[in-house]
Amino acid sequence: MVNIAIFASGNGTNAENITRYFKNSNTVKVATLFTGNPKAGVLSRMEPYGVPCRIFSREQWNDPIDIVNELHRLDINLIVLAGFMSMVHTPIIEAVKGNIINIHPSLLPKFGGKGMWGMNVHKAVIEAGETQSGITIHYVTEEIDNGTILCQRSCPVMPDDTPESLAKRVHELEYEAFPAIIEQLAEKL
Ligand code: GAR
Numbered sequence: 001m002v003n004i005a006i007f008a009s010g011n012g013t014n015a016e017n018i019t020r021y022f023k024n025s026n027t028v029k030v031a032t033l034f035t036g037n038p039k040a041g042v043l044s045r046m047e048p049y050g051v052p053c054r055i056f057s058r059e060q061w062n063d064p065i066d067i068v069n070e071l072h073r074l075d076i077n078l079i080v081l082a083g084f085m086s087m088v089h090t091p092i093i094e095a096v097k098g099n100i101i102n103i104h105p106s107l108l109p110k111f112g113g114k115g116m117w118g119m120n121v122h123k124a125v126i127e128a129g130e131t132q133s134g135i136t137i138h139y140v141t142e143e144i145d146n147g148t149i150l151c152q153r154s155c156p157v158m159p160d161d162t163p164e165s166l167a168k169r170v171h172e173l174e175y176e177a178f179p180a181i182i183e184q185l186a187e188k189l
Contacts, residue, residue: 001027001028001029002027002028002077002078002186002189003029003031003076003077003078004022004028004029004030004031004076004077004078004079004080004182004186005031005032005033005071005074005076005078006018006019006030006032006033006034006051006079006080006081006082007033007034007035007081007082007084007088008033008040008042008082008083009036009084009085009086010037010040010041010042010083010085010118011040011041011042011045011083012042012045012082012083013045013083013171013175014082014083014175014178015033015042015045015082015083016042016045016046016049017175017179018030018080018082018178018179018182019046019049019051022179022182023049027187028182028183028186030051031051031074031075031076032051032052032054032070032074032076033052033054034053034054034055034070035053035054035055035056036056036058036061036086037055038055042083043055054070061086061087061089064089064091064092065091067092068092068095071092071095071096072095076096077096077099078096078099078100078182078185078186079092079096079099079100079140080100080178081100081101081102081103083103083118085117085118087142087144088142089142090142098139099185099189101137101138101140101150101181101182101185102138102139102140102145102147103135103136103137103178104116104121104135104136104137104138104145105122105135105171105174106133106134106170107132107134107136107154108136108138108145108149108152109145110125110130111124111125111128111133113144114144119163119164122164122166122167123163125166126157126161126162126163126166130157131156131157132154132155132156132157133154133155133157133166133169133170134153134154134155134170135153135173135174136151137149137150137151137152137177137181138150150181151177151181153173153177155169155170155173156169
């Protein structure tokens with residue numbers, strides 16, 4: 001069994017989609033969800049699936065010994081960042097031997113890096129007059145949005161798009177691609 005820890009900070013529609021996808025799997029288990037945000041919508045989304053959630057403080061994320069211990073205790077093989085908005089430090093990456101991936105709502109390297117998360121990304125894409133956007137799933141390193149790319153999918157940006165309408169189109173790509181990529185990776189673990 002490959003045990004996944006999802007890290008998420010906000011609404012958690014991706015976290016829920018992944019959890020639903022693997023609900024009856026014999027090979028992949030969403031074993032836990034970690035967050036730094038006690039008010040994150042993702043916490044109630046996990047409830048119906050019985051996924052245990054842990055909330056860690058800013059200090060614990062900055063000096064992640066407790067988080068690393070918990071990853072080992074739960075025998076986590078893969079970490080999935082699904083709308084996770086904090087830095088991930090090296091001890092966490094090492095705790096899962098580099099098996100940690102993120103989803104980003106643009107075609108990296110465009111619209112990545114500091115401050116580029118969630119709706120900020122879609123606003124920037126529209127302001128730049130892009131005709132294409134999409135998603136990138138990549139390995140996580142200490143450098144934001146810079147690890148090896150596993151998958152990219154694109155979608156059009158319509159002339160009348162708002163950040164919200166673009167976000168909806170990008171989310172659809174995420175829901176389709178992310179569980180499939182996780183499944184592929186899990187097969188190799
Ligand atoms: C997703 O679109 C994800 O790609 C993005 O946050 C959204 C979370 O939505 N992640 C980042 O911007 C990371 N830099 P969700 O909470 O509904 O899954």
